[in-house]
Amino acid sequence: MQIDNYLIRQTSLEKLFNNLIGNGKTVFAPQASEKRILFEKVKAFSEITDNYLVTTNAAKSVVFPRTEKLFSYKKTKETTEITDASTEAVPEVVLWGTRPCDAAAFIPLTDTFNGDYPDILYNNRRGKVYLLSFSCATCDEYCFCTSVNGSPGNTAGSDILFTKLSTGDYLAEVITEKGKKLVAENQTLFEAAPEEEKEPNLAKVKTYFNQDEIQAKLQNLFENPVWDEKSRACLGCGSCAFVCPVCSCFDIQDEKHGSKGTRLRCWDSCGFSLFTLHTSGHNPRETQGARWRQRILHKFLYMPDKSKVAGCVGCGRCSRVCPADINILETVTSI
Amino acid sequence: MNNPNIYIPYLMRIEKITQEAPGVKTFRLKFENKQEAEEFEFKAGQFGEYSIVGVGESTFCIASSPTRKGYIECTFRQVGRVTSALASAEEGDVIGFRGPYGNTFPIDEWKGKNLVFIAGGIALPPMRCVIWNALDLRENFEDITIVYGARTVADLVYKHELEEWGNRPDIKLVTTVDPGGETPDWKGEIGFVPSVLEKVAPSAENTIAIVCGPPIMIKFTFPVLEKLGFADHNIYTTLENRMKCGFGKCGRCNVGEKYVCIDGPVFSGEELKLLPAEY
Amino acid sequence: MNELIQKAKSLLESDTVQVVIGYGKGSADKTRAIFLTKPEDCDQLLFDSRCVQNLAVYLTKHEIKHLGKPAIVAPIPVLRSILQLAVENQLKESDLVILGVSPESKLIEFDSFGAIELFLNAYKIQIDEKYKATIDKIKAMPVSERFAFWIKELEPCFKCYACRAACPLCYCPKCTVENNQPQWIPAASHLLGNLEWHVMRAMHLAGRCTDCEACYNACPMGIPIHLLTKSMLQDVEEHFGPYGPSVGKRNTLSSFNPDDKESFIR
Numbered sequence: 001m002q003i004d005n006y007l008i009r010q011t012s013l014e015k016l017f018n019n020l021i022g023n024g025k026t027v028f029a030p031q032a033s034e035k036r037i038l039f040e041k042v043k044a045f046s047e048i049t050d051n052y053l054v055t056t057n058a059a060k061s062v063v064f065p066r067t068e069k070l071f072s073y074k075k076t077k078e079t080t081e082i083t084d085a086s087t088e089a090v091p092e093v094v095l096w097g098t099r100p101c102d103a104a105a106f107i108p109l110t111d112t113f114n115g116d117y118p119d120i121l122y123n124n125r126r127g128k129v130y131l132l133s134f135s136c137a138t139c140d141e142y143c144f145c146t147s148v149n150g151s152p153g154n155t156a157g158s159d160i161l162f163t164k165l166s167t168g169d170y171l172a173e174v175i176t177e178k179g180k181k182l183v184a185e186n187q188t189l190f191e192a193a194p195e196e197e198k199e200p201n202l203a204k205v206k207t208y209f210n211q212d213e214i215q216a217k218l219q220n221l222f223e224n225p226v227w228d229e230k231s232r233a234c235l236g237c238g239s240c241a242f243v244c245p246v247c248s249c250f251d252i253q254d255e256k257h258g259s260k261g262t263r264l265r266c267w268d269s270c271g272f273s274l275f276t277l278h279t280s281g282h283n284p285r286e287t288q289g290a291r292w293r294q295r296i297l298h299k300f301l302y303m304p305d306k307s308k309v310a311g312c313v314g315c316g317r318c319s320r321v322c323p324a325d326i327n328i329l330e331t332v333t334s335i
Numbered sequence: 336m337n338n339p340n341i342y343i344p345y346l347m348r349i350e351k352i353t354q355e356a357p358g359v360k361t362f363r364l365k366f367e368n369k370q371e372a373e374e375f376e377f378k379a380g381q382f383g384e385y386s387i388v389g390v391g392e393s394t395f396c397i398a399s400s401p402t403r404k405g406y407i408e409c410t411f412r413q414v415g416r417v418t419s420a421l422a423s424a425e426e427g428d429v430i431g432f433r434g435p436y437g438n439t440f441p442i443d444e445w446k447g448k449n450l451v452f453i454a455g456g457i458a459l460p461p462m463r464c465v466i467w468n469a470l471d472l473r474e475n476f477e478d479i480t481i482v483y484g485a486r487t488v489a490d491l492v493y494k495h496e497l498e499e500w501g502n503r504p505d506i507k508l509v510t511t512v513d514p515g516g517e518t519p520d521w522k523g524e525i526g527f528v529p530s531v532l533e534k535v536a537p538s539a540e541n542t543i544a545i546v547c548g549p550p551i552m553i554k555f556t557f558p559v560l561e562k563l564g565f566a567d568h569n570i571y572t573t574l575e576n577r578m579k580c581g582f583g584k585c586g587r588c589n590v591g592e593k594y595v596c597i598d599g600p601v602f603s604g605e606e607l608k609l610l611p612a613e614y
Numbered sequence: 615m616n617e618l619i620q621k622a623k624s625l626l627e628s629d630t631v632q633v634v635i636g637y638g639k640g641s642a643d644k645t646r647a648i649f650l651t652k653p654e655d656c657d658q659l660l661f662d663s664r665c666v667q668n669l670a671v672y673l674t675k676h677e678i679k680h681l682g683k684p685a686i687v688a689p690i691p692v693l694r695s696i697l698q699l700a701v702e703n704q705l706k707e708s709d710l711v712i713l714g715v716s717p718e719s720k721l722i723e724f725d726s727f728g729a730i731e732l733f734l735n736a737y738k739i740q741i742d743e744k745y746k747a748t749i750d751k752i753k754a755m756p757v758s759e760r761f762a763f764w765i766k767e768l769e770p771c772f773k774c775y776a777c778r779a780a781c782p783l784c785y786c787p788k789c790t791v792e793n794n795q796p797q798w799i800p801a802a803s804h805l806l807g808n809l810e811w812h813v814m815r816a817m818h819l820a821g822r823c824t825d826c827e828a829c830y831n832a833c834p835m836g837i838p839i840h841l842l843t844k845s846m847l848q849d850v851e852e853h854f855g856p857y858g859p860s861v862g863k864r865n866t867l868s869s870f871n872p873d874d875k876e877s878f879i880r
Contacts, residue, residue: 033836034836035835035836036770036834036835036836038770038835056834056835056836057770057772057835066772066773066803067802067803067804067807070340070342070343071340071342071343073388073389075388075389079346079367079429080346080388080429080431082343082344082346082388084338084340084343085340086339086340112584113584115583116582116583116597117341117582117583117584118341119341119584120339120340120341121340121342140642141641141642142641142642222591222611223611228677232647232649232677232678233646233647233648233649233672235671235776235779235780235832236779237774237775237776237778237779237780237832238773238774238775238776239774239776239832239834241774242772242774242834243834248584248586249585249586249587250579250580250584250585250586251579251585251801252342252391252392252579252580252585253391253800253801253802254386254388254389254390254391255389255800255802256389256390261388261389263342263386263388264802265342266801266802266803267772267773267803268579268585268586268587269774270586270587272775274788274792275577275587276576276577276587276588277577278575278576278577279414279415279418279577280414280549282550284576284590284612284613284614285613287676287677288675288677289677290613294589297591297592298586298589301592302589302592305592306592319641321776321834323667323776323779323780323828323831323832323834324646324647324667324780325640325641325644325645325646325647327641330641415794415795416794416795416797419795
């Protein structure tokens with residue numbers, strides 16, 4: 001689709017925000033607190049921070065909540081009555097302030113929840129999400145989007161991508177139908193495209209590796225000491241998976257309250273020792289090294305083999321939060 | 336499934352419960368909804384998610400043959416939370432079922448061949464489906480041999496069917512129990528499945544071998560089959576890994592790049608050799 | 615530092631130990647746990663104020679045990695954890711070599727758990743004044759306000775269990791939260807599931823926690839869960855006297871004696 005370029009004044013951003021809220025949309029945006037910056041539901045423009053590299057958590061919970069009802073049930077002596085959770089109304093959500101890596105993550109995420117078995121719960125939510133991303137002007141040593149076919153100004157996945165220009169105003173690239181709809185609803189705020197180029201306003205993210213080369217190398221790397229070596233300090237928690245914008249492994253859990261209850265989908269992680277444990281006590285992934293290998297192979301080999309898109313967008317969140325300082329970039333570049 | 340929400344189970348009424356062995360039961364399940372019953376189709380080798388709402392889901396194969404219409408059967412051992420809840424269900428109770436999932440045994444390709452079924456313990460159920468499937472189309476196949484072993488005589492499942500198969504002239508049935516697991520009147524073999532198989536020594540000529548059992552049994556049975564002259568592509572097995580969704584999303588059952596839930600559970604010996612030992 | 619490196623080298627050279635668990639350079643300006651098996655790699659060891667991860671957590675991990683007998687770089691929080699693990703029969707003196715590090719960054723060798731205890735007598739666990747003030751403030755809240763406070767604090771928890779994974783005393787192969795027959799604690803990370811998980815965690819550490827703050831440091835969401843364990847520490851002290859792991863003594867809350875003030879015991 002043809003990308004339409006506009007200029008949006010710094011002062012107009014707040015107006016756009018207010019219009020979105022006024023139109024009944026729920027807006028999630030980066031909000032700063034002492035220890036973290038999270039995508040949170042915001043009511044006022046002033047609650048949003050623009051002083052962040054990436055948020056601590058990923059935006060995925062908007063489409064893949066950490067605990068999500070699949071259905072509810074009511075049981076009587078005679079029978080069981082099931083109420084489908086996918087028929088419940090889903091709000092229109094604007095994700096404001098996603099980074100290009102965050103937006104790109106929705107592509108593999110959507111792949112996972114589709115294929116032969118389209119997941120209507122996910123698709124309902126995804127269909128109602130508008131991604132209003134902001135290009136990156138800064139990066140750090142954990143960022144590696146350019147190694148996984150992304151970039152600090154990548155438009156893939158976003159509906160509109162804003163890039164701050166030297167004037168303080170923004171270039172708005174309108175990428176999708178959804179984006180065009182928002183522009184149409186806010187016509188007065190979008191002015192003729194600026195002359196200033198986008199590129200000089202973007203962060204310079206170092207390219208450490210080439211995804212295609214890594215994918216080729218991983219084909220024959222199942223048995224390799226690198227997995228144990230690089231995961232030796234791994235504590236076996238799920239923080240890497242839970243802050244990852246692409247990770248979508250889940251558990252299914254029932255909750256019962258008397259004769260009623262729900263079946264829930266809950267986030268799960270391949271880093272947990274119980275993830276693959278058989279009832280017999282046998283565990284096909286016995287060690288943390290085997291689990292780390294699964295994480296890397298899934299992202300850099302299995303997913304791109306299956307759907308052409310890697311399961312990693314190079315946001316670096318997993319490495320930033322890891323309590324044992326296990327660094328995904330370090331593992332991949334050591335291959 | 337008819338429901339667009341792929342997590343919603345069919346409601347199935349338990350028509351009949353058979354106690355197979357200590358802690359092992361077979362349920363015969365009928366669809367609550369007539370239309371669902373009519374539309375439901377599956378093939379040998381496929382599995383499903385059986386559930387008690389409020390407790391959870393558990394994965395097992397469909398143990399009845401697709402040639403027997405109107406119901407499905409499952410056989411399970413009471414081990415964890417869900418199987419314990421299932422075990423306490425009674426005839427007439429309603430349980431949940433999602434499926435069928437996974438690939439199937441290529442039974443149509445086996446026309447005109449000999450079949451050797453090799454199973455251990457609670458792994459007879461996935462095999463029972465394909466055995467009955469073959470027996471109901473008996474004229475399509477040449478010799479049928481079944482080698483089945485369990486830890487003890489009491490642990491042998493489908494005892495009535497074993498008797499029936501044993502009495503049929505068109506089946507060669509060999510049952511065995513582990514040393515020490517026999518009873519005074521035990522007339523079958525004593526020994527582990529791989530060594531009994533070696534003794535039975537079915538001809539590999541124009542023969543398909545189907546192996547189901549715990550990973551350790553599979554590990555020791557494959558070399559015996561090789562010794563008997565079976566080519567990898569004439570051996571089939573089913574893998575069992577921990578699963579939640581059954582359709583390739585929850586992310587835990589993969590063996591290397593292959594998901595047991597969608598690429599399996601049926602794998603040929605040839606395919607298995609290409610997979611890492613992650614099962 | 616040099617002293618520590620030389621000692622680590624000689625332990626590996628003489629095959630007294632097969633692995634040295636210590637701190638090395640991490641990503642960005644972080645340090646990280648490193649596992650050295652070759653004497654020539656010992657130069658990677660470092661120690662400074664950034665080395666806050668509690669390395670004792672690795673002593674009970676099967677992947678690390680698999681490497682052979684360890685020597686462990688042990689500043690005070692690690693020493694306390696080692697002693698507590700010894701109290702809980704998780705470690706024997708012959709299991710490891712302890713490379714103690716004093717607050718002045720000097721190497722101190724210990725030949726017994728008793729020697730560690732003696733050394734630690736000079737460094738009793740003391741809750742920081744700033745935390746005391748925060749805890750007092752929370753405790754002074756009316757119940758509903760206190761409840762609201764914790765609900766809000768625990769809301770971002772997505773149950774990655776980094777708090778549990780980083781804690782040297784959470785060594786159970788199967789945690790209560792994973793027990794599903796019955797399901798004591800909801801597996802989901804909703805309001806109730808989060809609340810029950812963190813209350814249970816704090817309760818299981820009461821009288822055992824050595825206040826290393828590994829749980830808090832590990833939390834990707836920066837939730838002040840260490841306030842719960844610190845508060846439990848205060849309560850234990852108030853009711854049972856000064857707390858600190860001691861060889862030969864059992865855990866405060868899993869032992870009793872006739873002098874306990876509760877009457878049910880008599």
